[in-house]
Every structure is written in structure tokens, then in C-alpha cells.
């Protein structure tokens with residue numbers, strides 16, 4: 464597999480003007496590139512992504528626990544991309560819709576025929592004092608390394624010392640709490656703080672009940688209807704006037720879209736770029752916006768990998784259609800349900816007519832994700848490695 468290296472003369476504004484340019488190589492961007500390459504052979508495709516590895520975030524818990532390896536959860540772009548896809552390892556700093564050009568951090572400028580904006584989302588601290596400076600995140604490989612180091616330190620401490628606080632009882636907070644409880648084996652207490660009335664507000668009743676039971680079994684203390692007001696390196700002040708001492712606070716309580724500077728500014732709905740049913744920006748037919756970065760007044764799509772992958776595949780097909788002078792069809796999300804990891808060897812899932820929990824659900828979840836890894840040979844290699852390790 465040969466990666467076509469980028470030569471900047473080849474990608475000057477005039478020569479890139481015929482290309483489909485994709486900004487962001489996460490689920491939405493990478494799946495767009497692969498689908499377009501498949502459906503429109505010969506179409507020049509440029510993928511701009513600063514990281515050197517694609518990150519399969521739903522499997523980040525299994526990376527933390529060493530149940531999966533880095534090459535499986537975060538394969539290198541150099542292994543995933545080939546043929547007509549040019550990968551530029553850089554960041555887009557500015558997009559000018561009026562001249563159809565974008566600027567990279569390196570200062571280079573590119574033009575596009577179609578632009579796909581798939582820059583995802585980032586953690587949102589809602590401006591709460593101390594969160595940015597004193598909390599751990601759980602979104603990328605660096606977060607996993609930092610958390611591993613903290614777990615090692617907690618294993619050395621006396622049992623009575625401070626425990627971990629996880630803020631936000633959405634899927635990430637709940638899944639992480641269960642995994643950490645199993646990994647720490649009582650070396651530190653775990654507290655899960657949620658400002659809403661219950662954990663997993665968007666999940667099915669079955670998954671919520673199973674998750675509740677998994678947290679109870681692991682002695683994770685869940686505190687709902689509670690907001691974090693202030694964080695220092697050793698304490699968290701809560702809305703119920705409690706000041707809790709912690710040995711690490713992990714923030715999973717919110718995210719916000721990552722939108723590069725764009726002129727003219729795009730129209731937004733709740734901070735996300737507003738798109739039509741075919742995922743093109745309401746005000747600009749040459750730009751698609753998909754994944755966590757966009758939403759539509761015509762439909763309510765959750766910010767999830769499942770949506771981003773399907774939108775990527777739909778956008779690849781839409782650009783191929785445009786290049787055949789056909790109109791793109793509206794995007795229709797196929798909800799395949801929800802799978803939650805609930806600690807080592809445990810999971811719960813609902814969807815596609817299945818309701819399942821326990822070790823079998825854990826194995827099904829892992830197998831489902833491994834076969835969804837982009838690049839068929841990588842997915843199969845990964846599934847093979849998993850089977851051999853059992």
C-alpha cells in the first residue's frame with residue numbers, strides 16, 4: 464500500500480481546485496474519504512488531519528485496560544490511506560467561503576471543488592473555574608497515558624487517601640467509572656457526579672438499569688442533581704456546599720464542536736453548523752459539514768461515532784453523485800442501537816432487536832467494533848489478534 468505523498472506545488476490553489484478537500488480525519492472525515500475513493504475512482508481527494516493516528520474512541524476504555532493494543536485502537540493514517548487520497552498532516556486555521564480557499568497552519572493555501580468539514584468536538588468546561596487546569600480528560604491517547612500514571616500513583620497510596628471523581632454520568636463517565644473500578648481493585652474510591660436527575664439520560668431503560676447495577680456492584684458512589692462549581696488540584700466544590708478532596712478529577716461532562724475560523728460565518732444551531740438534509744451547509748452548496756460539528760433543523764442526530772460513520776459514507780456517495788452531475792439524496796440515519804462497556808469482560812447492548820448484557824454482550828460489542836475498524840485488513844487482523852489472545 465503506497466501513500467501518495469503530498470507535494471505542495473501539486474496542491475497550490477489553482478491545481479487543488481478540482482479536489483474534494485476533507486478537513487478532519489476522524490470517523491466522519493475518514494469514512495468520507497474511503498467511500499469517495501471507492502465510489503469515484505480517480506477523484507482527487509485531499510485529507511487534512513494533524514494527528515498521525517486515527518482514533519477509534521469507543522475502544523479507548525479497552526486501551527486503558529490493555530484489553531486492546533494501540534495499533535488496534537489507533538491505527539496510523541499511513542496504514543489506512545492509499546491511492547488517490549493525499550493526506551496533509553496539518554491543521555486548517557481559516558476557511559474563506561467567498562474565495563473557496565482555506566489556509567493551513569503552515570501558511571499554505573488550498574482551493575476546493577467540494578469541501579467536507581469534519582473537525583469533530585472537544586471538551587467543554589462551561590467556564591467552571593479550575594476544570595481546565597486541574598482535571599483529566601478522556602478523549603485521546605495522551606489522556607490515556609496521563610490516567611495510567613495517576614492509576615499507578617493511586618495504587619501506591621494508603622487505602623484511606625483521596626479517591627477519583629468522575630464528572631458527568633453520560634456514556635463516557637459511566638463506562639470509565641466501571642473500567643477504573645475494576646482496574647484499581649479497591650486501591651481508590653470512585654465517585655460519579657451528575658448534574659441531571661439520573662445517569663445515562665439518553666439511553667434505553669435496559670442499558671440504564673444494567674449500568675446502575677454495574678456501578679453498585681463496583682461500589683461507585685453516584686451523586687445526581689449535583690453540579691461542580693470549582694476545582695483545585697486536590698478539591699472539588701459542589702453545589703450542595705460539599706468540598707470533596709480528590710486524588711484526580713476526570714471531566715467527561717460536556718463537549719462542544721470544533722469549528723475553524725470561517726468567513727462569512729456559518730449559521731449555527733446550538734453552536735453546531737446548520738446543514739440541510741443532504742449535509743450541505745444551508746448557505747453554501749459546495750461545503751458539507753458532518754459528524755459532531757453539525758446538526759440540522761430537519762432531524763435530530765446524536766453526536767456519535769455511529770452517526771459520523773454513516774454521514775461519512777453518505778457524503779462520499781453525495782460527492783460522487785455531484786461529480787456525475789446528479790443531485791445528492793437526503794441523509795437518513797439508521798439507528799443501530801447502543802452498546803456500553805461496563806468494566807472488564809462486561810457490557811450491555813440494545814438495538815437491532817437484541818437486548819443483551821454480561822460477558823456475551825461484551826464479546827459482541829468488541830467484535831462489532833473491531834470489524835468496523837476502517838481498512839478491512841486491519842479490522843480482520845485486529846479481530847484475529849483478539850481471537851488468538853483468548
Ligand SMILES: Cc1cc2nc3c(=O)[nH]c(=O)nc-3n(C[C@H](O)[C@H](O)[C@H](O)COP(=O)(O)OP(=O)(O)OC[C@H]3O[C@@H](n4cnc5c(N)ncnc54)[C@H](O)[C@@H]3O)c2cc1C
Pocket residue numbers: 486487488489490491492511512513514520521522523553554555556581582583584601602635721723753754755756766767768769770771802
Ligand atoms: C471516550 C469516548 C467514547 C466514545 N464512545 C462512543 C461509542 O461507544 N459509540 C459512539 O457512537 N460514539 C462514541 N463516542 C463519540 C464519538 O467518538 C464521536 O461522536 C465521533 O468521534 C465523532 O466523529 P467526528 O468525525 O465528527 O469527530 P472526531 O472523530 O473527533 O474527528 C475529528 C478530527 O478532526 C481533526 N481536526 C480538528 N480540528 C482540525 C483542524 N482545524 N484542521 C484539521 N483537522 C482538524 C481532529 O484531529 C480529529 O481527528 C465516544 C467518544 C469518546 C470521547
